[in-house]
Amino acid sequence: MPDRQLAYTVLGAPIDIEQILDAVADHLGDARGLELAVIIDDIEPLLAERGRDVVVELVEGVRAQLDGCAGSVVIGCSFTERTAPSVASLFDPVDDVDRIDHSVAAVLERLRQDDPTTFGYVRRHWADARTGIERCERNYPQAKQVHAALSESETTPRTLGAALSGLVTLGVLDTWSETVGPTRYDLTAYRPGRLWAVGATLTLGGDDGALAD
Secondary structure, X not given: OHHHOOXXXXXXXXXXXXXXXXXXXXXXXXXXXXXXXXXXXXXHHHHHHHOHHHHHHHHHHHHHHOOOOEEEEEEOOOOOOOOHHHHHHHOOXXXXXXXXXXXXXXXXXXXXXXXXXXXXXXXXXXXHHHHHHHHOOOOOOEHHHHHHOOOOOOOOHHHHHHHHHHHHHOOOOEEOOOOOOOOEEEHHHOOHHHHHHHHHHHXXXXXXXXXXX
């Protein structure tokens, strides 16, 4: 740990969890009493090759190593199609994400400029929309049927429908074309990882509607 500022270890493939934890433990031995951050650059290869449970084991192991230290754990992860569902299940987009670089930010900004009303509904109600989508047992529901899956919500079927419409524009789900009357949403096309990225981007953008760079 030169000048007690930075210590790093580069591990080649294949990666074993014990290798990472041993590397962290070796460095922590020289850093007791210091305020420090453990940074894991990119867990995407580990997540893709070994799965979600192994990453949970890694995160819990690093946290255990830091027990009693004034420190934090920062984990980077490339957001790819193959790992998006696992990332979405591992990290809460509101509480666990400090920075996100995802192409959905540009689509959100375009929606904000072209249709600020719908953007506002998405920004306020994306979390309720996610809950309703994931609880709804129908493949092609109307907005009122998605809303009925919510036990508690500040939304109405109309406002939730506006948010769902915005999510269609953002590529999170689709509409079912084989219908007449009220719009039906195709939940078989639902992309939970993309909605996670939408939620994280909006959360980091704050309450003023501006999106984080």
